[in-house]
Amino acid sequence: MSVIYCLNPNCENPQNDTKTKKCRSCQSDLILHKRYVAIKKIGRGGFGTTYLAVDMAQKNQYCVVKQLELGSTSPEAQRTALDLFAREAKTLAKLDHDQIPKLLDYFEEREQFYLIQDFVLxxxxxxxxxxxxxxxxxxxxxxxxxxxxxxxxxxxxxxxxxxxxxxxxxxxxxxxxxxxxxxxxxxxxxxxxxxxxxxxxxxxxxxxxxxxxxxxxxxxxxxxxxxxxxxxxxxxxxxxxxxxxxxxxxxxxxxxxxxxxxxxxxxxxxxxxxxxxxxxxxxxxxxxDVITALDLVPYEQELAGSMVNLSTAKDTTAEEEDDITIASSTSQNLADAIRKRKEKLSGNPTTPKVVPSVLPPTQPKVQLTPELIIQDYRQGHRNFSQQTLSELDLQGLKLAGASFSQSKLIGVNLQKANLYRTNFYNANLAQANLSQANLQRAELYRANLKNADLQGADLAGANLTSAILKDANLGGANLKGAKVDEEQLKSAKTNWRTILPDGKRKWW
Incomplete structure (x- = not known):
């Protein structure tokens, strides 16, 4: 750190060098609560000013210091502000979620009020x-x-x-x-x-x-x-x-x-x-309610996508023909389910619609390489759906949140890759190397993982509903909280190190 900020709201020159413990402008102590040192002003909003700080009591770990600023000198306004401060502190203290920065501390010092929270880079x-x-x-x-x-x-x-x-x-x-x-x-x-x-x-x-x-x-x-x-x-x-x-x-x-x-x-x-x-x-x-509504949207679009595949498929191998047949059957089931659901909601029976002659264009057939995937991902383009990526070496890549929906990933090497919340809906991952990969909360609904290597993979919270796990190696994999049934696990290879969905290890 090259600058230390004085937290005195009335200080005329709050920036100090690191060689002093007292502000050179107003002589206030620069170490808050005997442990926090503000090193950067992040912004203003809500109750006051927010700083990036170092917690000297936690091996110089970064944290966020939020300083409450009293916008009025009237006693009534100050009481209101203090009441809101106390309420916010209590509110934050009871929130415990991995997508909300944790409240670490809150206190009053030098007639100012502070909240200390986890810092997220x-x-x-x-x-x-x-x-x-x-x-x-x-x-x-x-x-x-x-x-x-x-x-x-x-x-x-x-x-x-x-x-x-x-x-x-x-x-x-x-x-x-x-x-x-x-x-x-x-x-x-x-x-x-x-x-x-x-x-x-x-x-x-x-x-x-x-x-x-x-x-x-x-x-x-x-x-x-x-x-x-x-x-x-x-x-x-x-x-x-x-x-x-x-x-x-x-x-x-x-x-x-x-x-x-x-x-x-x-x-x-x-x-x-x-x-x-x-x-x-x-x-x-x-x-x-929104989650439920969004769940219906992908099914209708997958139906349209499957119809496009059927209309454009000309030269296919026997394996690809099998895939198309499965997709067609699945799409028809989804179409029936959607139609029946809409009939139930509207109260009016409908007749099946004819597939429109004008269909959305398919994605251009561009042969992706590991270099192109990395480049696209870094530029924010994370949709790699319906691509053929078999046998590619993607070992150790950070692809969290990407979508490989309906892609062919046969034999792909994704060992130690970060695939947190990555979408593999209906993807073919047969014989893929996913050992030690981070697949937490990944979407693997209907994915083909036959003979895939998942040794030591973290599948906590992943959705494996209807996924094919025949002969997949789940030795040492973490399946805590994953959506997967006993029949699927019986078809896979597990050992005593495998953590099952209930958080327990396999017992013979």
Whole structure:
């Protein structure tokens, strides 16, 4: 560290060199609470200023120091601020989720108030979009699938975030995991009443959130859980268009006119528009409702994708013909299930629709190499669906969050690769080397893992529903929390080091 920041809000020159323990400008101590040293100002918002700091009591481990700033000298405003500070600390203390920075400490010192949180090295999504460009539909869906479970957890703790926006969602540099940050605006429902009683307080802005991302009921200081659903939907629109909600607002209706700025499927657009309903009664009421709606979208699109494959397949091997037959059968089952579900919801029986003559274009047949995959991934292009990547050497690559849906990966080498939350839906991974790979929460629904080497792989929380595991080597693999049944495991090779879905080891 080359600079130490003075945390005295009234200091005229807060930057100091590392050779002093007292501020050269105001003589305040530079070591907070006898252990924290602020080395960089991260930003301002919510209650005050946030700093990157070093915890000298934890071997110089990085942490975040949030300093509460009293915006008013009136006793009433100060009491309100202190009450909100205490509430935020209690709220953060009870949140225990691997996508929320953990509260490490909170205290009062020198008549100032501080929160200490875990530091996550990464970039917020606003900066990500400005530097790397807008998302495509597949990336936007992955974003929602990562964030909706976090929102579900937060709401289960009777907490409303109230300030979800691209700048408050951080992507960790090493793992690509998304973190919901800046809970300075988090308050329990009781806080709304407190703020309503004191509308002139300097902290009224905290209950409002960020203009454009906050729905009408929140701006009227009556937020509900669905208010966060709206903000998450508005964030998704920003990721797809690169435009702030205020630049997309229809002056007549107040709705976000976003669809002309991006290209997404009709079904996905319907989900997003329901998240963005101005009338809270018409909006999705919970994160679970959105998750359920999103689960239907991929099935309908997989159906369309399978039809495209059938119409364009001409020269195929016997193995490929078998694959197409399976895809066709699966697609028909999915089509029937979707049609019946829609009939049940609408109450009106429908007749099967004829496959349209004009179909979406297939992906161009570009032979991908490990170098091209690495280059595309680093540029933010993570959709490698329906590609032929058999026998490629991808050992040790960091491909977290990528999609290899329906790709041919026969004999591919992914040993020690980071495949956290990677999508292998219906992919052919027969004879692949996945030993010691990080496959935590990976999507392996209907994947073919026959004769694959998964020794020592981390499959915690992975979805292996209907995956083919015949003769797959799961020796020493971690399957804790994975979705896999006993029949699948019987067809695979396991040993005493294999950790089963219930967290226990195999016992003979």
């Amino acid at each position: 990464g970039k917020d999504l606003e900066k990500e979009i400005k530097k790397g460009g807008i998302y495509q539909e597949s990336s936007a869906k992955q974003f929602l699938r990562q964030m909706l479970p976090v929102l579900k957890y937060v709401h289960s703790q009777k907490v409303i975030h109230r300030d979800i926006k691209p700048g408050n969602i951080l992507r960790a540099k090493q793992t690509n995991k998304l973190f919901l940050i800046d809970f300075g605006a988090v308050k329990e429902q009781a806080n709304t009443q407190l703020m309503s009683q004191n509308p002139q307080s300097a902290f009224t802005k905290i209950s409002v959130g960020t203009m454009g991302f906050a729905p009408p009921e929140q701006l009227a200081m009556r937020p509900v859980y669905a208010s966060d659903i709206y903000a998450l939907g508005a964030t998704c629109i920003y990721l797809l268009t690169g435009k702030a909600p205020k630049d997309l607002c229809d002056n007549t209706t107040g709705e976000l006119a976003w669809e002309k700025y991006t290209n997404v499927s009709n079904n996905f657009a319907k989900v997003l528009n329901k998240m963005l309903e101005l009338d809270v009664r018409k909006r999705f009421a919970s994160a679970d």
